[in-house]
Amino acid sequence: MIILKWLNSQLLKMEWLFNLIKLLVENVFGLSIEGRLGGSIHFFIYDVIKIFILLSVLIFMMSYIQSFFPPERTRKILGKFSGTLANILAALLGTVTPFCSCSSIPLFIGFTSAGLPIGVTFSFLISSPLVDIASIILIASIFNWKIAIAYVVVGVILAVIGGTIISKSNLEEYVEPFVYSSKVLENEQEELTTRDRIDFAKDQVLDIIQKVWLYILLGVGIGAGIHNWIPESYITAILGKDKWYSVLLATFVGIPMYADIFGTLPIAEALVLKGVGLGTALSFMMGVTALSLPSIIMLKRVVKMKLLAIFLVIVVIGILIIGYSFNAFGYLLM
């Protein structure tokens, strides 16, 4: 138990790094980390280094696992199941299948033209940006394990319920017709060797870091700003636990934004430190990651307005419910 606790605080929360940067800020810069400037410098350096270390290790592990689940295999597995079970599996596979918003369209077409129900595809599309292995561990590092697991569970439930509603509403006619007439390719990928998988994982680490480093710096920068420069009273006046509209506001500010979970977490972290409800911070994070203007615009090219609107409404309502429930019951997780 003591060993686990030590691993958790040193490897996951990186207390050694916290203390190291504290020494740096106090002795080299001559600033107290209790002070404003010292505090934000400390938050920035510590969070940036921590996130980059965790991110590299996590993407490597995640990509290695993902190399076993290319979209072709996921499609094959999903085709064997039906009903809610298929939605549950789609949501779970969404957490391990390699996927970024830029490939959502070919994936949507590939799943749908192969005859998967659109509800199952939507379960996959909702869960895959929202929940993945890296985000679970990062949330555990910044908050704690209970919150991380609760986040995954509600994310998967949202994906299952959202997809099921879409399945039950018979919306197939609102998919652009060309999607159904697309060819289904059964190209059997050659079996990868362990070496291939390691190479793939390494490439993914470099690729993703190149894509997200700016978002992380921005996210941590904003987080450091919130952490030390904006008075708590301002923030709680808008986003405080007692404000009924806080979750609503956080969700709608988050939706149009395009960033990934790694850039968003430091902002959520700073908000929670400033007395914002956990649910409010999570709904901001979910709004940013699950929905964004670019992904909505891309989806619009393969589905008609009505289906797109239903999808958006379901996800937004889901995020709001999750936000309000975490605000109400979040104290059980802290």
Place this chain on the structure above:
Amino acid sequence: MIIKILGSGCKNCAIFKKNTETALKEVGIEAEIISVEDFKDIAAYGVMSTPALVINEKVVSSGKVLKPKEIVKILKK
């Protein structure tokens, strides 16, 4: 030989194209390289992850930026 690279104009596709050119030079094959960027055309090949490589209308690889060495191997088949 007609070679097509499927992918919606991302950075990876540019790297892929360069790698393909290098590979072609190495095996000494003259071929036309066409970039397919429209997602409808990409979907028509049934590809689910980009970038993908198509040789003479046959999809030979998808979801991976192949290195010149790997492309050479495919070209020699």
